[in-house]
Amino acid sequence: MENQEYIPIHQLCTTYQVEITFFNELNEVGLIEITTIAEKQCLHQDNISDVEKMIRMHLDLEVNIQGIDVVFNLLQKVDKLQEKLIATENRLRIYEND
């Protein structure tokens, strides 16, 4: 495990100007996974993009943690449906011009 890939939560709180409770609540509902490294709570860098989205939803749109959870679940469904749609369209090409 590369420690450099993990960012301490307190650093994220300073960067994004949000309370640590925000990250703890996201962790509780399973939207992020907080990892403890050298007694510091950290987040993997691959989650940053999603976390930024969650912060924007929370601060810009006043969506609470439960709301963010619902939105993210629905967005995941949309992603899966879009993937399915592309795969189906590609498959349909087999029968085109027959």
Add this chain to the structure above:
Amino acid sequence: MAFIDYYKTLGIAKTATDKEIKKAYRKLARKYHPDVNPNDETAKKKFQEVNEANEVLSNAENRKKYDKYGKDWKHAEEFEKQRQQQGNQQQYYQGQGGGFSESDYSDFFESMFSGGMGGRSRGGSVKFKGQDFNAELHLNLKDVYKTHKRTLTINGKNIRLTIPAGVKNGQVIKIKGHGGPGVNGGPKGNLHIKFSIANHTNFKRDKNNLYATVDLAMYKAILGGDITVDTFNGKVKLKIKAETQNETKVKLKGKGFPVYKKEGQFGDLYITYKIKTPTNLTDKEKELFEELAKLR
């Protein structure tokens, strides 16, 4: 630039209170925010309009100017000054801007949408990742049969990209750090490249498998024999069993398309035989077929 009715954009009356403006903005922002409408250009545009309307109407001073001067509200002070300089001479404002440039009218608002951050980003010190760029790359099926390098020009910058064999039509790959610059020292955004793959070959593709139809002479189908068929990377010899039926499918294992990011792995090629019956038969051929028919 055409006049935009900000009140109409937010769906409120001109008499709306600050609370009503905020409420209308929040409702529309939740509906059209880019984070909840990924890859939706219409929603993004709508969100920009809503944000622009809110920026003006939620600021008491700006709103006052907008109410008085309409589309030229930003030049209100210059306009007032000019009016004063012209003394007591009667002037009627007809909403034409008095020669002021209005080309930069919406530029003021553009910067704040780049990261999909709503109106919070301006002037703040919060670090955010830069805007993710989206690009579409058009390739032919033959191009993606082998891993190859390609140089793309994105926003004036050349990016050398390795395109792995087997990439699928509609697939999106992410290239970290090639998006827009970060806000307030945040990291750069990513570049998302969507592949649009045109197929001009005789093969149909479904994921890693390829499909093709091959014409088979009737005599070969009945008596059996050898034929040579095209695969994606050359010709192969196939044995035709005697009494092969029309629409018979054969699978050529490993002769399909390369599996994405799995070196040396390939899908299969499915060949469907289309049996062609002879035409323009001679009298002798007809006679022989009739004889054959009597035997059945």
